[in-house]
Amino acid sequence: MSKQILCLPGDGIGPEIMTEALKVLEAAKQRFGLDIEVSHGLVGGAAIDKDGVPLSDETLAVAKRSDAILFGAVGGPKWDSQPMANRPEKGLLKLRSELDLFANLRPAILFPQLAEASSLKPELVAGLDILIVRELTGGIYFGEPRGVRTLENGEREGFNTYVYRESEVRRIAKVAFEAAQKRGGRLCSVDKSNVLEVTALWRDVVIEESGSYSDVELSHMYVDNAAMQLVRAPKQFDVMVTGNMFGDILSDCAAMLTGSIGMLPSASLNEKNQGMYEPVHGSAPDIAGENKANPLAQILSLAMLLRYSLGEGDTADAIEKAVSDVLDKGYRTGDIASEGCQLMGTVEMGDAVVGCL
Amino acid sequence: MSKQILCLPGDGIGPEIMTEALKVLEAAKQRFGLDIEVSHGLVGGAAIDKDGVPLSDETLAVAKRSDAILFGAVGGPKWDSQPMANRPEKGLLKLRSELDLFANLRPAILFPQLAEASSLKPELVAGLDILIVRELTGGIYFGEPRGVRTLENGEREGFNTYVYRESEVRRIAKVAFEAAQKRGGRLCSVDKSNVLEVTALWRDVVIEESGSYSDVELSHMYVDNAAMQLVRAPKQFDVMVTGNMFGDILSDCAAMLTGSIGMLPSASLNEKNQGMYEPVHGSAPDIAGENKANPLAQILSLAMLLRYSLGEGDTADAIEKAVSDVLDKGYRTGDIASEGCQLMGTVEMGDAVVGCL
Numbered sequence A, B: 001m002s003k004q005i006l007c008l009p010g011d012g013i014g015p016e017i018m019t020e021a022l023k024v025l026e027a028a029k030q031r032f033g034l035d036i037e038v039s040h041g042l043v044g045g046a047a048i049d050k051d052g053v054p055l056s057d058e059t060l061a062v063a064k065r066s067d068a069i070l071f072g073a074v075g076g077p078k079w080d081s082q083p084m085a086n087r088p089e090k091g092l093l094k095l096r097s098e099l100d101l102f103a104n105l106r107p108a109i110l111f112p113q114l115a116e117a118s119s120l121k122p123e124l125v126a127g128l129d130i131l132i133v134r135e136l137t138g139g140i141y142f143g144e145p146r147g148v149r150t151l152e153n154g155e156r157e158g159f160n161t162y163v164y165r166e167s168e169v170r171r172i173a174k175v176a177f178e179a180a181q182k183r184g185g186r187l188c189s190v191d192k193s194n195v196l197e198v199t200a201l202w203r204d205v206v207i208e209e210s211g212s213y214s215d216v217e218l219s220h221m222y223v224d225n226a227a228m229q230l231v232r233a234p235k236q237f238d239v240m241v242t243g244n245m246f247g248d249i250l251s252d253c254a255a256m257l258t259g260s261i262g263m264l265p266s267a268s269l270n271e272k273n274q275g276m277y278e279p280v281h282g283s284a285p286d287i288a289g290e291n292k293a294n295p296l297a298q299i300l301s302l303a304m305l306l307r308y309s310l311g312e313g314d315t316a317d318a319i320e321k322a323v324s325d326v327l328d329k330g331y332r333t334g335d336i337a338s339e340g341c342q343l344m345g346t347v348e349m350g351d352a353v354v355g356c357l
């Protein structure tokens, strides 16, 4: 039976970079004789414009039936005035939550060819390879109650709830410990347990779980300190695990340390290894439609998808090798350009990867 | 009538660096003939050890009567097993809340003498001068309900509440707009308004307030993007304003960009300009008692105290000049040491500042 991939390009630069990833997939299918069926759907602002909602029930149903989802990016100023419940981002959040994609793996890797792109001094980031494991379906981004109410004195008050139960912490901790076992054997759990009860429970549960992973060295860090340590000495970290909101902030910070956020893919997995794969970067509406976006994060997201959800490790390797080859050739999009490189657009970069495949 | 300062050294390196700041205050009093009375109190772990609580009612009463508080730092592994309600940090949080010190001003400044200390490339940070205005008495660090409960299935669940009312946002926005007017005229408000209702209200209120500050250029940024932009191009910012938790994370990140967090003071003010002044760095229990800590942030906190709460701008200028002079002489504590510098301990550094005064 053929494997099913759902493509959700979304907004901004999403459709452009998705086109390039699909070209790469087409080439890979031919070269490796893969049996993959691709379907297409709308999400985010694009879905609001067509269906009135950021994720239609039909698209969600297709997503649930698929083996994996390749996701672009959502959001943009056009939809900023949408009510909270109908923002483009809700399409993404709904997919995460309905498919129970609780484990978000966000690598922050410095590509040796792009060492110059980092804003940090080279010696601090050379060889950087951090994996941030972010809990993705709980915490304050999903917690209830939430909203804006009017107080007796007529003032408005906004409120959200930061909540985690034991089992939610336990399952993401397991993913993180297992990832650490396969990597450098070190795990740093990030919380604010000196102030927030919910994260004190987080720490307790992570410590309980650590009993089953005696080969992993566990440490704990407050989130404010973690933000500092990432900037000061990022190579001290191997795997980091944290909740949804802290993970959002820290993974973006870590990704930016590499100087090439346009290069970084991510995976969001559930217990069945069904997964959604997306670039770490956003929809970049300011450069949408200008053939400027870097398609490599989307292409590397495709490689992750093939490896983790479709079991096609060889094809994934080949795609990653092709990306490395185009970098070796000096091909660069604007975001990673440096002196002496060959600057190219989104389409040309996609073609170059296909050429190297 | 003489002015009243309460000194709360706290834990870890707090007492050591406070001793140096008090030496500097003594010297300044003599040179400038200031009429200042200093009282002393315990806070944090030191107060737990003596009084059983991280801030006694007596100390709080003295704090309320004082014109200003010079604060060291609190916390350490010794008190990590304290119940949440009795942690060292609660002493600090209680002072902030009981004195209504809602406006936390955290400058992130790169001292030209220490340009090398930054982990960022020099051209990205040379001349860095950001002011982060953090709301300090609301948001999720104070929100109710909070705690850990047991669910029907026997699982524990932790929860905290992220809450802001209009008036809380309005008053911190005013402080930030006014600071921007006195500086570069640009204000960036940080939120996660695409996901969190409480921060969508934050953004709305900041926009409403901006009507009264037409000379300030207001922008908005999501917190994940703000963490990235701080790492990528920190000099794009003038003043940033945000809530308690985001401010905690971002101000530490910004401070670390300078490479010299041991140099950075902060002020926490209420509507009456009563203030508490403390270093941005923490209690650093790992180096406590070793005469290694950098006392300059504490000394610069004293300078801020004299300027903002006591109206002694000239004395503040003189102290800041003395700090700059010791840096010019090449004197450094370990945290800011570089090749060719003259390495010294906490006490010697304090003496050097007194010498320059």
Ligand SMILES: CC(C)[C@H](C(=O)O)[C@@H](O)C(=O)O
Pocket (backbone or CB within 6 Å): A074, A075, A089, A092, A093, A248, B194, B195, B224
């Ligand atoms: C678009 C937004 C809802 C999303 C998030 O905050 O989770 C994004 O920032 C991310 O990190 O994937």
Ligand SMILES: CC(C)[C@H](C(=O)O)[C@@H](O)C(=O)O
Pocket (backbone or CB within 6 Å): A194, A195, A224, B074, B075, B089, B092, B093, B248
């Ligand atoms: C010690 C802790 C409670 C405090 C905070 O998080 O506010 C500290 O990190 C700070 O930033 O002043």
